[in-house]
Amino acid sequence: MLRPLPLTEHCADPLSRAEHVCLGVSPFNSHFTVERIADLARWAMSGFRGFHFFVPDGPSAFTLEALGYDPVRAAQKAQRQGNYTRNKIIRALEQVCPSDPRTLILDAAVLETDPAYLGLLSEAHHRFATDPEFAAQCVGATGWVLDRRLPEGEHPTPDQLRSAVRYFLAELPMFVGTVAVAGVGSSVFAYHQRVPFLERLYRGELSWRPLPGQGFVVLEQAVPERAE
Template sequence: MPRPLPLTEHCADPLARAEHVCLGVSPFNSHFTVDRIADLARWAMSAFHGFHFFVPDGPSAFTLEALGYDPVRAAQKAQRQGNYTRNKIVRALEQVCSPDPHTLILDSAALEADSAYLGLLSEAHHRFATDPEFAEQCLGATGWVLDRRLPEGEHPTRDQLRSAVRYFLAELPMFVGTVAVAGVESSVFAYHQRVAFLERLYRGELSWRPLPGQGFVVLEQAVPERVE
């Protein structure tokens, strides 16, 4: 089972309240096997009153465009990978006896008609366009994503960052306000990696701050106890 660590002090209370957790699953990331997703689901079911999986499937096309794919091919590839990722989640949830796995997946199809998500997405784009410091922080986080997709020794250009940042902006509503999207009073977003942008966000160092009751936890894999 994973061990959740609050990203900042602000995140400890939403974790302790244990009302809801949103588990991020990145397309094109081999970390998320069916078995690992099933473990995440078991942990979520045992530790929280409710949970969802978040899959940024459609926005992953923006990352592909930044890497040189034309928009049509990028969208097709993102859709295929999104289907593959959703299928893994469904298979994992079926292992833990979820009655209707699809209702627990927040993907592009589920979010494109969600007024809370769309409102937060509009706010993310507005702040990116009008707040230079916020924009630079978003571009820095995008560089962290792209660096892992480029050949060793290469770094993203400014144009690549501005193209790919649309992926990060599409994720931001979930970091800022899963509570609104899921309709709960408290929630933590859970992922297995730290991102400097999010540490600043949850320490209140950016112009945009998480909604009340919103937290973030870093998932560390628990080390099995050694049997002597």
């Protein structure tokens, strides 16, 4: 059983409104099995009026480039992994959802033509280029991501961070404004891990703030209580 925890007090209202949830599914993350994705879909269908899965497949090439892949090979590997991830989501949704699974997936192919997403992406890059504090926080979040992909004891170099931060900037529009991308009045982005950057974002400590009605929840696996 999944239990959503609002990331900050700001996130409690969008969760209580239960209008929409966006479920993040990271490529190259073994956490997301078909069974776990199906569980996520069941949870979303039982608690919200609408939902989508977000797959940052195209931007994952930036992370691969930071890890040493040349751009062409990185793009090819990201595409293969994106196809694999989408297929897992489709198989999971076919088990539990009567809708066409493809209409419930927000991936690079969908978002690269979405005006709301592109507008937010442009804003993310503008703030990164003009706001040193915002940029530093984005780079810090990128380091958190890269640390988990590097061999034990290694830490990302400045060049690696500059390359990989493009992945994080591509995700930011969904954290700031899924409401705009999905065209809903309120939404929560749901993921199974806390990210310090997002706690600061939702506490209003950064120059960029989430759009009205936007929240974030951390999904925890609730342990059923045993009968006495």
